[in-house]
Amino acid sequence: VVTPILHTTTTYYVTATGLNGCTGSDNVIVTVHALPNASIIGLPNAVCTDQNTVALVGTPTGGIFSGFAVGGNLFYPAVAGPGTVTITYTVTDGYGCVGNAVDYITVNPVPVVSFNSPPGPINVGTPTFDMMQFVYPPNGTFTGPGMIGSIFDPAIAGQGTHTITYMYTNPVTGCSSGQIQYIPVGSVGIDEVDAAVNAIAMFPNPAISQLNLTGINMKEIKTLRIFDLIGKVIYTTDIISESLISNVENFNPGIYLINFMDADGVSVSKKFIKSE
Numbered sequence: 001v002v003t004p005i006l007h008t009t010t011t012y013y014v015t016a017t018g019l020n021g022c023t024g025s026d027n028v029i030v031t032v033h034a035l036p037n038a039s040i041i042g043l044p045n046a047v048c049t050d051q052n053t054v055a056l057v058g059t060p061t062g063g064i065f066s067g068f069a070v071g072g073n074l075f076y077p078a079v080a081g082p083g084t085v086t087i088t089y090t091v092t093d094g095y096g097c098v099g100n101a102v103d104y105i106t107v108n109p110v111p112v113v114s115f116n117s118p119p120g121p122i123n124v125g126t127p128t129f130d131m132m133q134f135v136y137p138p139n140g141t142f143t144g145p146g147m148i149g150s151i152f153d154p155a156i157a158g159q160g161t162h163t164i165t166y167m168y169t170n171p172v173t174g175c176s177s178g179q180i181q182y183i184p185v186g187s188v189g190i191d192e193v194d195a196a197v198n199a200i201a202m203f204p205n206p207a208i209s210q211l212n213l214t215g216i217n218m219k220e221i222k223t224l225r226i227f228d229l230i231g232k233v234i235y236t237t238d239i240i241s242e243s244l245i246s247n248v249e250n251f252n253p254g255i256y257l258i259n260f261m262d263a264d265g266v267s268v269s270k271k272f273i274k275s276e
Helices: 191-198
Strands: 009-017 023-031 039-041 046-048 057-059 064-066 083-092 098-108 141-143 160-169 176-185 201-203 210-214 223-228 233-238 243-247 254-261 267-274
Touching: 039 083, 039 098, 191 254, 191 267
Parallel strands: 046 098
Antiparallel strands: 009 023, 039 057, 064 083, 083 098, 141 160, 160 176, 201 210, 210 243, 223 233, 223 254, 254 267
16 A cells, blocks of 8 residues: 655556566556645625526636536526525546535525505595505515605606506515506596496406496596506506407406596596406
8 A cells, every 4th residue: 555645756666476486576657646726716605586697707717617507607596596506616637637616506586576556546636645555575665756765645746657666675685576556646536537437337247258348438438457456457458439348268366456547547446356
């Protein structure tokens, strides 16, 4: 048994004697090389699933990265999904010696954010109200016309349909996500729109495949939108007829809001149910 010394070249000799007393010898030259000192540089401890790519850097150059969701010198968090991934960097030198470096990266999910539509109608005379009651998780940040912190002021926003954005950052992971909501603000008067909407016949309710609307006052009602209960716009159309047939066959079962709006942005909503 021999123990070669690192970074040295040693000649080892062997002599063998046979049963008849004859001897023979040979030698071998052994050179000991160090393994490449591979390392991974600057890999973040954690990223979010909505980050496009993470650049991978290793030394010495010319090595190969491997691991789940690794392609070339890039790591793809969205492909990996939430969890901890092992990244390996392998370097082979000119002597065929192989060195490895291993590091870990945690992929955190972006938060699931909901932003429900405030109940209408809202007009420029509506008192200010706190938008935080319509979002989850709370304690995020609002931006958009009429927003002062989490308070929405219809008078400041003015007439029209306003895009309000809510962003939430998870305090533990630092990952962020957001949702938008369209807030229509009409003029002070709403009686005409309310009366026009009350006159609309809507059937069948619950609906299975088609929802019929008749008796639409085209002078008062200019736009129709259908929202689900988390405030997502499912369908929108301009009113060009006193009757309308909406195909709801592909809607998920549940409760929906039909929002009727006049030319000034004043709106009134009705509910309908989509059944199996």
